[in-house]
Amino acid sequence: MTWRFSRQLWLYLASAFTFGLSQAFAALFLNFYLRALGLGAALAGALVQGAGAALLSVSGSPFMANHSDESTRVTLFSVQSALMTGAGFLGNLLGGRVPGAYAAATGTAPDSLEALRAALLVSAAFQIAGLLPVLLLHPSGKPRPGGRSLAVRDRLTMIRLVAPNVLVGLGAGATIPFLNAFIEGKFGVDYAGLGTLFAWMSLATAATALLQPLLVRRLGQLTAVLVVQAASLPFLAVLGYAPQFWMVSAALLTRGALMNAAGPVYTAYAMSALPEEDRPMSSGVNLIAWDAGWAVSSLMSRVVRGRCPSAWPSTCCSPGPC
Numbered sequence: 001m002t003w004r005f006s007r008q009l010w011l012y013l014a015s016a017f018t019f020g021l022s023q024a025f026a027a028l029f030l031n032f033y034l035r036a037l038g039l040g041a042a043l044a045g046a047l048v049q050g051a052g053a054a055l056l057s058v059s060g061s062p063f064m065a066n067h068s069d070e071s072t073r074v075t076l077f078s079v080q081s082a083l084m085t086g087a088g089f090l091g092n093l094l095g096g097r098v099p100g101a102y103a104a105a106t107g108t109a110p111d112s113l114e115a116l117r118a119a120l121l122v123s124a125a126f127q128i129a130g131l132l133p134v135l136l137l138h139p140s141g142k143p144r145p146g147g148r149s150l151a152v153r154d155r156l157t158m159i160r161l162v163a164p165n166v167l168v169g170l171g172a173g174a175t176i177p178f179l180n181a182f183i184e185g186k187f188g189v190d191y192a193g194l195g196t197l198f199a200w201m202s203l204a205t206a207a208t209a210l211l212q213p214l215l216v217r218r219l220g221q222l223t224a225v226l227v228v229q230a231a232s233l234p235f236l237a238v239l240g241y242a243p244q245f246w247m248v249s250a251a252l253l254t255r256g257a258l259m260n261a262a263g264p265v266y267t268a269y270a271m272s273a274l275p276e277e278d279r280p281m282s283s284g285v286n287l288i289a290w291d292a293g294w295a296v297s298s299l300m301s302r303v304v305r306g307r308c309p310s311a312w313p314s315t316c317c318s319p320g321p322c
Contacts, residue, residue: 004072005068005076005079006067008067008137011137012060012064013079015130016060016083016084016130017083018133019084020084020085021087022091022124022127022130023088023091023123024089024090024091024198025095025122025123025126026123028092028095028194029099029123029191031177032184033117035181036113036116037113058280060283061077061270061279062271064077064080064271065272065276065279074221074265076268077265077267078210081263082209085203085209085260086202087202088199088201088206089203090199091202092196092201093195093199095122096192096194096198097192097195098119098122099115100115100192102115103115110191153278154278157273157274158274158281158282161274162286163289167293169289170296173294173298174300175301177298179252187248197252201252204254204256208228208258212228212264215228216265222269224262225262228258229259232258238251239255270282
């Protein structure tokens with residue numbers, strides 16, 4: 001396992017870390033901000049934010065694959081994931097305290113629209129700071145493959161790589177977007193407590209991601225992904241049925257660390273399995289597949305949450321009154 005990356009990669013990793021800080025702020029408060037402001041007023045901003053995040057996600061994996069080789073690729077993707085989740089730790093830990101600090105300084109309530117807006121403005125500032133390392137990047141100098149940019153050379157391999165992301169996106173979209181609102185509603189946790197909880201989840205994910213290259217050496221890439229993600233599933237079920245906050249916290253930390261840590265290994269495998277000219281298209285198709293599954297299951301979960309507004313979606317799937 002080597003950490004000898006080029007200057008271009010370290011610049012990209014610095015940008016990814018700063019963007020991770022921004023994403024942590026946004027993910028922690030977006031649900032509450034939409035609840036306070038109303039969906040219609042915030043829809044345009046959410047669309048712009050989503051488009052920017054999509055562009056970064058699509059370009060990031062091919063960029064790292066193009067600037068690495070087989071001996072460094074898994075480590076690089078694991079380090080990038082660890083930095084993103086480490087940034088999530090700091091972002092959640094600090095972000096959870098921004099509304100309270102704003103409220104103390106201005107005499108408003110911590111859950112007021114103004115306090116939530118202040119937290120999202122800090123998120124925007126981190127996104128702007130993340131652009132500075134990107135401006136110093138330059139092309140690798142490798143020749144570009146000829147032909148149409150939307151052409152796919154190995155379609156069968158791409159389909160096999162994308163299909164699991166559709167299924168995972170369907171499952172994640174039904175539950176993960178509502179974690180903060182579910183925990184706040186069921187246990188009455190304040191924003192600072194939520195930030196601390198999600199911060200520790202990010203730290204656990206970062207630590208697990210850094211251990212993934214060692215697991216890959218023992219089991220292989222695909223086996224490591226399968227073992228780690230399968231081990232996370234029981235803890236997802238515990239989230240819905242645990243009666244105590246500490247039990248939910250333990251399940252959340254374990255599930256998040258196991259499920260998310262496998263992502264960089266799978267992405268590195270996908271980049272290695274495809275020819276170089278297919279990598280940008282694969283990255284884009286994977287993102288579309290994930291987001292499509294996420295969106296469909298999120299809309300479907302509205303039916304479940306309509307029956308049981310304060311419950312975890314998986315606990316409301318049986319017929320009868322809740």
